[in-house]
Amino acid sequence: MGVVIISFLTGIALGIVFSLLKLPIPAPPNFAGVMGIVGVYAGFVLINNIM
Structure with missing residues (x-):
């Protein structure tokens, strides 16, 4: 969480x-x-968590 802040x-x-x-x-x-940027990130995270 520190990195996010x-x-x-x-x-x-x-x-x-x-x-x-x-x-x-x-x-x-x-x-x-x-x-759009959030969507690109969400897609990246989604695929990496599935595979």
């Missing part, structure tokens, strides 16, 4: 840096894009 906090810090530097966010800018 560190990853989340790192993401927040990078989001702040990208915003302050007026750079485009290196992630999908909408919820549908984020859910």
Whole structure:
């Protein structure tokens, strides 16, 4: 769980840096894009747990 929290906090810090530097966010800018990434991860985990 510690790795998840560190990853989340790192993401927040990078989001702040990208915003302050007026750079485009290196992630999908909408919820549908984020859910696509979650879906790819879920599919990967699902297949690895089945096989």
